[in-house]
Amino acid sequence: MKRDIENHVTGISKFVDDFPTLDGTLEAYLFYSEKAHAEILNIDYASALKSEGVADILTANDIPGENQIGGIIKDEMLFAEHEVEFIGEPIALVIADTKENAKKASNKIVVEYKDLPVVTDPREAYEKGLLIRPPQIFSGGDVDSAWSGCDVVVEGKVDSGGQEHLYLETQASYAVPTDSGLKIYSSTQSPTVVQRTISNVLNIPMHRIEVDVLRLGGGFGGKEDQATIWAVLSALAAYKLNRPVKLVLSRMDDLKITGKRHPYSSDYKIGLSKDGKILAYEVTFYQNAGAFADLSTAILERTLFHAANCYAIPNVKATGISCKTNLPPNTAFRGFGGPQGMFVIEAALHKAADVMGIDVDILQQKNLIADNDVYFYGQKVENAQAVNSWQTADEKFNLDKLKKEVRNFNEQNERFKKGFAVMPISFGISFTNSFLNQASALVHVYTDGSVGVSTAAVEMGQGVNEKIIEVCSRTFSISKNRIKIETTNTTRIANTSPTAASTGADLNGNAAKIACDNILERLKIIAAQELNAKDSEKLSIENEQVYLEGQETDLGWDELIQAAYLSRTNLSSHAYYATPDIYFDRDKNIGSPFAYHVYGTSFITVTVDCLLGIYKFDSVKIVHDFGKSLHRLIDLGQAEGALAQGIGWMTMEELVQSANGELKSNTLSTYKIPDIYSVPDEVIIEFLENSENRFGPFNSKAIGEPPFMYGIGVYFAILNAMKSFDPNLELFYNAPITPEKVLLALYPEVKV
Ligand code: MTE
Ligand code: HPA
Ligand code: MOS
Numbered sequence: 001m002k003r004d005i006e007n008h009v010t011g012i013s014k015f016v017d018d019f020p021t022l023d024g025t026l027e028a029y030l031f032y033s034e035k036a037h038a039e040i041l042n043i044d045y046a047s048a049l050k051s052e053g054v055a056d057i058l059t060a061n062d063i064p065g066e067n068q069i070g071g072i073i074k075d076e077m078l079f080a081e082h083e084v085e086f087i088g089e090p091i092a093l094v095i096a097d098t099k100e101n102a103k104k105a106s107n108k109i110v111v112e113y114k115d116l117p118v119v120t121d122p123r124e125a126y127e128k129g130l131l132i133r134p135p136q137i138f139s140g141g142d143v144d145s146a147w148s149g150c151d152v153v154v155e156g157k158v159d160s161g162g163q164e165h166l167y168l169e170t171q172a173s174y175a176v177p178t179d180s181g182l183k184i185y186s187s188t189q190s191p192t193v194v195q196r197t198i199s200n201v202l203n204i205p206m207h208r209i210e211v212d213v214l215r216l217g218g219g220f221g222g223k224e225d226q227a228t229i230w231a232v233l234s235a236l237a238a239y240k241l242n243r244p245v246k247l248v249l250s251r252m253d254d255l256k257i258t259g260k261r262h263p264y265s266s267d268y269k270i271g272l273s274k275d276g277k278i279l280a281y282e283v284t285f286y287q288n289a290g291a292f293a294d295l296s297t298a299i300l301e302r303t304l305f306h307a308a309n310c311y312a313i314p315n316v317k318a319t320g321i322s323c324k325t326n327l328p329p330n331t332a333f334r335g336f337g338g339p340q341g342m343f344v345i346e347a348a349l350h351k352a353a354d355v356m357g358i359d360v361d362i363l364q365q366k367n368l369i370a371d372n373d374v375y376f377y378g379q380k381v382e383n384a385q386a387v388n389s390w391q392t393a394d395e396k397f398n399l400d401k402l403k404k405e406v407r408n409f410n411e412q413n414e415r416f417k418k419g420f421a422v423m424p425i426s427f428g429i430s431f432t433n434s435f436l437n438q439a440s441a442l443v444h445v446y447t448d449g450s451v452g453v454s455t456a457a458v459e460m461g462q463g464v465n466e467k468i469i470e471v472c473s474r475t476f477s478i479s480k481n482r483i484k485i486e487t488t489n490t491t492r493i494a495n496t497s498p499t500a501a502s503t504g505a506d507l508n509g510n511a512a513k514i515a516c517d518n519i520l521e522r523l524k525i526i527a528a529q530e531l532n533a534k535d536s537e538k539l540s541i542e543n544e545q546v547y548l549e550g551q552e553t554d555l556g557w558d559e560l561i562q563a564a565y566l567s568r569t570n571l572s573s574h575a576y577y578a579t580p581d582i583y584f585d586r587d588k589n590i591g592s593p594f595a596y597h598v599y600g601t602s603f604i605t606v607t608v609d610c611l612l613g614i615y616k617f618d619s620v621k622i623v624h625d626f627g628k629s630l631h632r633l634i635d636l637g638q639a640e641g642a643l644a645q646g647i648g649w650m651t652m653e654e655l656v657q658s659a660n661g662e663l664k665s666n667t668l669s670t671y672k673i674p675d676i677y678s679v680p681d682e683v684i685i686e687f688l689e690n691s692e693n694r695f696g697p698f699n700s701k702a703i704g705e706p707p708f709m710y711g712i713g714v715y716f717a718i719l720n721a722m723k724s725f726d727p728n729l730e731l732f733y734n735a736p737i738t739p740e741k742v743l744l745a746l747y748p749e750v751k752v
Helices: 002-009 099-106 122-127 143-149 191-202 228-241 251-257 296-305 338-356 360-366 386-397 399-412 464-476 504-530 557-566 632-651 706-725 739-746
Strands: 026-032 038-044 054-058 090-096 110-115 136-140 152-160 172-177 182-186 209-213 245-248 264-272 278-290 315-324 416-429 438-445 451-455 483-485 539-542 545-548 551-556 572-578 583-585 590-592 596-609 615-624 682-687
Touching: 026 099, 026 228, 038 090, 054 099, 054 228, 090 099, 090 228, 122 264, 122 278, 122 315, 136 296, 143 264, 143 278, 143 315, 152 338, 172 228, 182 191, 182 228, 191 209, 191 228, 228 245, 264 338, 278 296, 278 338, 296 315, 296 338, 338 360, 338 416, 338 632, 338 706, 360 416, 386 399, 386 416, 386 596, 386 615, 386 682, 399 416, 399 596, 416 706, 438 504, 451 464, 451 504, 464 483, 464 504, 504 539, 504 557, 504 572, 551 557, 596 706, 615 632, 615 706, 632 682, 632 706, 706 739
Parallel strands: 026 245, 182 209, 278 315, 451 483, 615 682
Antiparallel strands: 026 090, 038 110, 054 090, 136 315, 152 264, 172 182, 172 245, 264 278, 416 596, 438 451, 438 572, 539 545, 545 551, 583 590, 596 615
């Protein structure tokens, strides 16, 4: 880990644009639609083709296979032909000797458009029947007959905005022709999706395409599906021209034309008993999918799975509607639709508590899900840590004391008000498409005792490589310095699932562990021979030394490997892992899709300057369920990073589009992301103890996405502070709650 960090900050680590290029390498620039919705009447390439340095301009006519890159639904063409549906939709690829010349030439392409109506709002799209696919309903119990038994029923509307991934490395690919096909260096979370899509577009078999991933300068979901197109474009050019071709997006283009987190607009209705039990919850999600499906349907499903967060609710009906708009296709982003679902139930509880005149944490705590409860879509709860993490947080941080401090502060201050909120989370781990929950690993022990490990996991800063080193080092009981993680490569590891859904370390760590165990078993037989021991069962390796019946022997790792090699023992293993016991019936929408859930509770305090509308985050105190952490430093870093990203989504990151579909917040001066000055003054993250998990290597739990959702609590903390400034404040649930929105809500009489 230390090595990685030093290389990253000193600039030694290489990313796609840093790779040394081969002689004859060309650069590509995408010519894309400047219209959000229009018919293409005519395109004139003549002067662009004559432009300096241009090698070729490729369009739909140059595609040997399918003009199609849609993953789940085949609705996305590689190049538009007659109609464009978002700003940024590919029309042609310009290839030239330099990036500058390619861009210059692309400016000379002239398109004649006929404007068509532009839709950017998901509810408007729904009204017009513009859907990605028919609505989907998940339900448990019977909401319709439950309302009459409720003492309190509250309804309302909730909105949440999109979010720019802002990975440090923009989308990038380098395609090189080889003897038998192509080798693609891609900044992708999904090497096999890249390989398969290139195969379809070029009409050549997958085995002729090798995709190699060294590392990503961040992905955050933005390279699960949307790295593919750049790889396909560079591959098409390399194949057609038989020259290496590089395609790296400028930051401006990346911001402008790639998809983001889905904005949602939702309606809810919640019913409770007078003692605060949630009896019924009905919710409809209008998802702003953008122009094509991308991963929207899978993301919407995860929204439905997380519609009730960590609460046991007997009657739930959740409807998901994926709405087609004229924006770049929105895509995976940390949480994968879960945060959008969880924000709505938290808003519903917040509003219900306001109506009932009680603190919302009373309602939250009273309804926490526990063992033998059932998630409303049918999954039985096992090893629930919702109550445990809440109680542990209360013991460590004292909920009543924190609330009292806020009340006291607010009694003594007029301009500045503090707000407090609790955010408990439950996040399901596994790809919700069950078939994706598989991985394999290839482990080689070399004759000098060093070890090379290949898996399907893509390193994007989340530390999965270091975790797999940890797994192999513990399994063999050898120094981590002996272990190297190789690039993620489709020729070495086939049929890779994306590194996503927070499952990277679980799936690939388990596969790597099985591979190491296979080799270890063979080594023990050799060790038994070397030591004249009868039973290899009584042997173990501890700290690179062989032990017999608990006694250290003279046989060390190096000598053991030598002996194994000389006696012709296989020192390599390819192993496979598939998550057991998961299923989901897509006809009934009932099942047990997750291997397990991750839980945790956060206590959040903020201060709002009620004169200026600005705020600061005083403290976030978390008890989080890491299982038995594989690597505490990495896990802490993931929790802190996810929290900051969640806070950004809820507060300051605001995407603004004009009515004609143009992104107005297309620079970092108009789109504010959390920086070191806007993270909480105090962040305390405690490890929940005694959490078991048979699905994670060495009992660990996934960490990548779940802590993102702690950020949701910040919204309510700010709203609570505002409410103590103005007890008549009309509560609103429309994230992000920017300082501008805070100010306007506090002074409704002021018109702007
Ligand atoms: N952390 C860093 N530094 N960079 C990233 O791109 N992606 C997040 C999370 N943490 C990301 C990250 C997302 S969206 C996911 S799904 C997981 O890491 C994926 O990696 P894992 O499955 O190994 O946890
Ligand atoms: N999470 C992330 N990516 C995915 C999923 C999921 O549940 N399903 C398909 N791709
Ligand atoms: Mo993460 S959104 O599953 O890549």
